[in-house]
Amino acid sequence: MRSFAFPFAFSAGYDQSNILPENLAGSEIIAKPYRIEELAYRLREMMMQERL
Numbered sequence: 001m002r003s004f005a006f007p008f009a010f011s012a013g014y015d016q017s018n019i020l021p022e023n024l025a026g027s028e029i030i031a032k033p034y035r036i037e038e039l040a041y042r043l044r045e046m047m048m049q050e051r052l
Contacts, residue, residue, distance in 0.1 A: 007028075007043075007046040007047055007049070008027070008028070009027070009028035009029065009030050009042065009043070009046060010024075010027060010028070010029050010030070011029070011030045011031075011032055011034070011039075012029060012031065012032060013031070013032035013033070028042070028046060030042055
């Protein structure tokens with residue numbers, strides 16, 4: 001997924017310490033339950049970082 005060069009995140013309600021495979025370790029994880037405002041904020045933040 002990282003090779004596509006666009007920001008992405010995962011959303012999970014599980015223990016976040018080991019839900020991703022090793023090649024995606026360190027990826028953004030947005031924990032459930034979340035408020036829509038929090039999701040929008042985190043996604044905007046990721047897109048802005050990508051532009052830098």
